[in-house]
Amino acid sequence: MKVLVSGGGTGGHIYPAISIVNYMKEKYPDAEFLYIGTEKGLESRLVPEQGIPFETISIQGFKRSISLDNFKTMYLFLSSIKSAKKLIKDFQPDVVIGTGGYVCGSVVYAANKLGVPTIIHEQNSVAGMTNKFLSKYVNKIGICFPDAADYFPSEKVVLVGNPRGQEVAGVKPSNILMNFDLDPDKPTAIIFGGSRGAQTINNAMKEALPLLEDKPYQILYASGSIYFDEFDEYQEQLDTLKNVKVVPYIDNMIQVLVNGDVVVGRAGATSIAEITALGLPSILIPSPNVTNDHQTKNAKSLVDQGAALMIKDTALTGESLVTTLDQVMLNQGLREKMAKASKQEGIPDATDRMYQVIQDLTK
Structure with missing residues (x-):
């Protein structure tokens, strides 16, 4: 199995993605993984530290206020979709998982257009802008809080929780x-x-x-x-x-x-x-x-x-x-x-x- 994961910006998007990869490595020792993030994001440090193959695309988030910078953001978004498609075609994943942050917007959207099965994971009780956009294109949406279901098509939603929690649950007390x-x-x-x-x-x-x-x-x-x-x-x-x-x-x-x-x-x-x-x-x-x-x-x-x-x-x-x-x-x-x-x-x-x-x- 080949699994492509994308998510970035904050630890809240990155740690669940890493948890999913670590878990699947145990289930599929022969599985291949690729993580797509940004060069400047926290993921560029955290992901390689875990020994996960890492590639980057150039993209930035939209300003919520009217800004000329959003024209640059739109250009980067369109060019990043092209970059993401190339990485996806080269890797040939069986599934693409997005865990939030604007970087996964391009990656998951590109995967959908290439006919690759896609999943997004929403960690918060209020859906982020990227995940709300992607909800129209993905196959499944994993949520952590029941309230988050209100933001997505009901037939796609699955209450899964946060994979980071399962990863830490077995830690034992010490001195x-x-x-x-x-x-x-x-x-x-x-x-x-x-x-x-x-x-x-x-x-x-x-x-x-x-x-x-x-x-x-x-x-x-x-x-x-x-x-x-x-x-x-x-x-x-x-x-x-x-x-x-x-x-x-x-x-x-x-x-x-x-x-x-x-x-x-x-x-x-x-x-x-x-x-x-x-x-x-x-x-x-x-x-x-x-x-x-x-x-x-x-x-x-x-x-x-x-x-x-x-x-x-x-x-x-x-x-x-x-x-x-x-x-x-x-x-x-x-x-x-x-x-x-x-x-x-x-x-x-x-x-x-x-x-x-x-x-x-x-x-």
């Missing part, structure tokens, strides 16, 4: 917190604002430091490298706070998360998949800088089931953060209820379901 000078036996909150960090979360953490003294729980905070230097002036205070550790980045995030008791962060689709796969309670702070406020809708799906609490970005302060942390970290019974609800919200066999869709299309 990794000792690597951060933290106590593995103490209740721990893991706080982060995504791979690059988040300014509002960083500001709240700085305000929260004096309020965290003598708390019976500990915090590991990944600030993001661009915000880490802001803690230089707080170093003396951090030295006295033995229950708070600030680092720029956590490389082995899943291994750390599985040893945490509560997760605090944004509500991106990949984060939601990881949190529910691990059955973790969460305090979600949806990013306001996303299309159609989809992170709020993602977060609400967990809040409504009792798996998470939510703080609006505009309401986030050091005081509101610590108050909400106390609500969960000082109440073991609540944490256990939230953990159970979180686990129930996850779809543990997401990659199995996606694999079945692929099999059905390639029979």
